[in-house]
Amino acid sequence: MTIHLDRQADLDDAITTLVKQDPRLKPVLQVAGMPALRRREPGFAGLAAIVCGQQLSTASAAAIWGRVSAAFDPFEHGAIKRARTDRLARLGLSAAKIKTLKALAKELAAERLNLDVLAEEDADAAHATLTALHGIGPWTADIYLLFCLGHGDAWPAGDLAVQEAMRIGLGLKARPTVKQMAPLADPWRPLRGAAAHLWWAYYHAVKRREGVIGDDK
Known part of the structure; x- marks a missing residue:
């Protein structure tokens, strides 16, 4: 269990x-x-915030996510899927992070990914599901599971x-x-x-x- x-x-x-x-x-x-x-918002917004903060200091990550979330309010995968790359870049996102966010948005829009069900999966299985996605490495996957879904393991x-x-x-x-x-x-x-x-x-x-x-x- x-x-x-x-x-x-x-x-x-x-x-x-x-x-x-x-x-x-x-x-x-x-x-x-x-x-x-420590808990964060679940779903696409929670995972996107972690992606935005990859390999950055806490302060830098918060600043970039603040700009991104303010620019897309409410923060939904459909809006990111449609957003121009240059607009996202002006918010401080690298090309790699933009590619990751758009790939996630595409998977969610096609209903090939359900982030919520991962809370009930074995930690290692949920980890494998996330790391199979473009741009989602082990650290990002585990931080999402722990902070956004409250996965105990x-x-x-x-x-x-x-x-x-x-x-x-x-x-x-x-x-x-x-x-x-x-x-x-x-x-x-x-x-x-x-x-x-x-x-x-x-x-x-x-x-x-x-x-x-x-x-x-």
Whole structure:
């Protein structure tokens, strides 16, 4: 059964369970405190916001998405599908991101993609569905599943802040690679999404700064 993180109480319960199952997380929680649940708008708008912020700082991502969402209000796939490329470029979007947004809009318009049903799928299966789409890499897929759909087992293995937090919190010699992140998180299934929230909170408690939003390479 898929576990959802829809309310703060859901995350609190999941973190408590994780700490009981994995004693290594107890000192992490003591430093981080109970993390706040992070949720974003689901659907095309939520995924588009993440695409706009790929490999950008938090501030830069927010600025670009602010311009894009204001220019298309309400933000619907039909409008993006019809929009001129030069108009989107003037809003600060790169050619690659414009191509991704238009590809997503085309899939949604043709009803070949249903973003909402992914909330009920196994995290790995939902991840595979998203990464099969043009321009959607592993990090983008997992951030959508976790923040927009509240998928409790989504695991953002490519997130630099989570990687660095685990290096510090688990006493690793080096920041783990994306490939290494999968087995490291296996003990936390089916609550890897809750573990990610904990590691983000730990990262900010230790580093006291915002990191790069993510890496889809």
